[in-house]
C-alpha cells in the first residue's frame with residue numbers, strides 16, 4: 271500500500287491538508303477558509319476553535335477524496351501562519367480570547383511603551399526581532415492585561431500560550447502535548463535565538479509567566495502521535511512543526527547559504543539562508559531561525575511585508591474590480607504601464623524596512639486618464655516594489671548578491687507580476703513546478719524525521735523549475751519606476 275506524508279498548512283486566510291507522495295508531488299488536497307474578525311481599525315482576530323475545526327475538516331476530506339486510509343500516512347507535517355497568538359485554559363482546553371493575528375496592530379501602545387523605556391536593542395540582540403505588534407510577545411501580554419482574571423490564572427499556571435502550530439499539536443493529541451519548534455519560537459519576541467531558550471529577562475519585561483510557554487523542539491522529529499478522529503485509532507507520528515515562511519524556504523530547497531525565496535500569500539516574505547551565521551541587520555530586516563534539523567540550527571534574514579495578495583483581495587472584495595484574483599493579470603496587461611500611478615498598500619502599516627505601524631494605504635499619480643486597468647496594474651506592481659525594498663537592504667546587510675529568487679504562494683500564478691518582479695529587481699525569478707511549496711517544506715521535514723526521505727540531497731533532486739522570468743527592461747526604466755515608488759512611500763509615511 272502506498273504511503274504518503276500528510277501536510278497541514280494552516281495559513282492566514284485558509285487551512286489546507288495536502289497529501290504528498292514519494293516524488294514530492296501533490297496527490298490530493300483539501301482547503302477551507304474561515305472567518306476573519308476586525309473588531310477595530312487595524313485589529314485582526316480569528317477564532318482558534320474555528321481554525322481547528324477547519325483543519326480537522328480538511329484532514330477528513332483529503333483522506334476521503336484521496337481514498338487513503340490512516341495507516342497509509344507515514345507522518346504528519348505542520349506548518350502555520352506565524353506569530354498569531356492563542357491563550358487557552360489548561361483544564362478546559364478553551365481559548366480565553368480570540369486568536370490575535372500577526373497582522374493585528376492592537377498592541378501598538380504596549381510596543382510604544384517598551385520602545386520609550388529603551389528596550390529596542392535588548393530585544394533585537396536577543397530575539398533578532400523589532401519591537402512591533404507583529405510578534406507574539408506583546409499579544410500575550412495584551413490578553414493577560416485585558417481578559418478578566420487572566421493574569422491571576424496565568425500566575426498559578428492555569429493558562430497555556432501557543433502559536434497556531436502549538437495549538438494544532440495540542441488539539442491533535444487530545445491536549446496531551448504542548449510543544450513548538452525553534453522557527454516558531456523565534457517569532458515570539460520571547461525566545462533567545464542565540465542561547466536557544468525562552469529568555470527570562472524578556473519574559474519579566476513582558477510580564478509573561480514561563481509556565482505558559484511550550485517546550486521548544488527541533489523542526490523535524492516525532493513530537494507525539496495523532497490517533498483520534500479521523501485517524502481511527504492508528505497512531506500517526508506528528509513529525510514536523512515549522513513556521514510557514516521557513517517551511518517555504520525548505521520546500522524551495524534553499525539549503526545553501528545565500529539562497530533566497532519570496533512567498534506571496536496574504537503578505538509577502540523574503541527569507542535568505544545565512545547558514546550557521548546569526549546576521550544582525552542594520553536596516554530593519556529580521557534575524558530568524560530558519561529551522562533546526564539533526565541537531566543543527568540554520569539562520570535566515572527575513573524581510574516581511576504585511577500586505578501582498580491581500581491587496582488583490584481588496585481590489586476584488588473591497589473595490590469589486592473583478593470576481594476572481596486571477597483576472598487581475600488580464601486587466602494589468604491591457605495597459606502598457608501604470609501611467610505614473612502608485613498604490614502603497616500600507617493597510618496595517620509598513621513592514622521591512624520602514625516598520626511604521628501608523629502608516630496607512632495611499633494612492634498617488636491619479637489623472638483624468640487613470641483607468642481601472644492602471645489601478646489594478648499599480649496594485650500588482652506594489653507587491654514587486656515591496657520585494658525590491660527588502661532585497662536592497664538584504665544585499666547591503668548580508669553582503670550576499672542573489673543569483674536568483676525562488677518564488678511561491680498564491681500570487682505567483684500571475685505571470686505579469688512575476689515578470690514585473692524580475693524587471694524591477696534585475697534578478698532572475700524561478701517559479702517551481704509544485705505550487706504548494708510551504709506544505710511541501712513541512713512534508714519534507716516530516717518525511718526526513720520518519721525515514722520517508724533519506725536526506726536533503728534527495729530533496730534537492732525533487733525541486734524543479736516550471737518557469738524562469740528574466741528582466742526585460744533597461745536600467746534607466748527600472749530606476750525611473752523605482753524612484754517613483756520610493757517617493758510614494760515617503761509621502762505615505764509623511765501623511766499621518
Ligand SMILES: Nc1ncnc2c1ncn2[C@@H]1O[C@H](COP(=O)(O)OP(=O)(O)O)[C@@H](O)[C@H]1O
Pocket residue numbers: 281282283284534535536537578579580581582583595596597598599679680681682683684
Ligand atoms: N492570479 C493571482 N494574482 C494575484 N494574486 C493572487 C492570484 N491568485 C491568488 N492571489 C492572492 O494570493 C493570496 C492567497 O495566497 P495563499 O498562498 O493561499 O495565502 P495564505 O497562505 O496567506 O492564506 C490571496 O491574497 C490572493 O488574493
Ligand SMILES: O=P(O)(O)OC[C@H](O)CO
Pocket residue numbers: 280281282283350351352353372513514515535536537
Ligand atoms: O499566511 P501567510 O502565508 O500569509 O503567512 C503569514 C506569515 O507567517 C506571518 O508572519
